[in-house]
Amino acid sequence: MEVYKIDLENNNILQLCMGDVPAQNDVLVQTVEKKLDELIAAKKIYGGEIIKINGPATLPIAFVLAHKLNHLYEAVAMYDPKLSKYVIVITHGPKYRVGDLVD
Numbered sequence: 001m002e003v004y005k006i007d008l009e010n011n012n013i014l015q016l017c018m019g020d021v022p023a024q025n026d027v028l029v030q031t032v033e034k035k036l037d038e039l040i041a042a043k044k045i046y047g048g049e050i051i052k053i054n055g056p057a058t059l060p061i062a063f064v065l066a067h068k069l070n071h072l073y074e075a076v077a078m079y080d081p082k083l084s085k086y087v088i089v090i091t092h093g094p095k096y097r098v099g100d101l102v103d
């Protein structure tokens with residue numbers, strides 16, 4: 001039983017999922033930070049050009065994700081189901097601009 005699930009797919013897609021244990025944002029953000037730290041320590045998340053995020057996240061969870069991943073990747077993108085694309089939300093290099101759509 002988990003509060004929140006984070007799985008890495010294809011080395012650059014974080015798949016997010018609410019767990020089967022109900023929790024409020026105070027617990028959710030701690031869980032997300034711990035899981036990200038574990039993935040980083042295990043070198044499963046190691047940085048690079050782009051990380052894509054897919055799945056439900058509260059605004060506080062999104063802030064934790066942005067803070068942790070912003071330091072590791074040139075670009076961070078979040079999936080928008082209405083557009084069926086990932087939207088670049090953070091960028092540090094010339095390849096992507098905020099608002100760019102990627103598959």
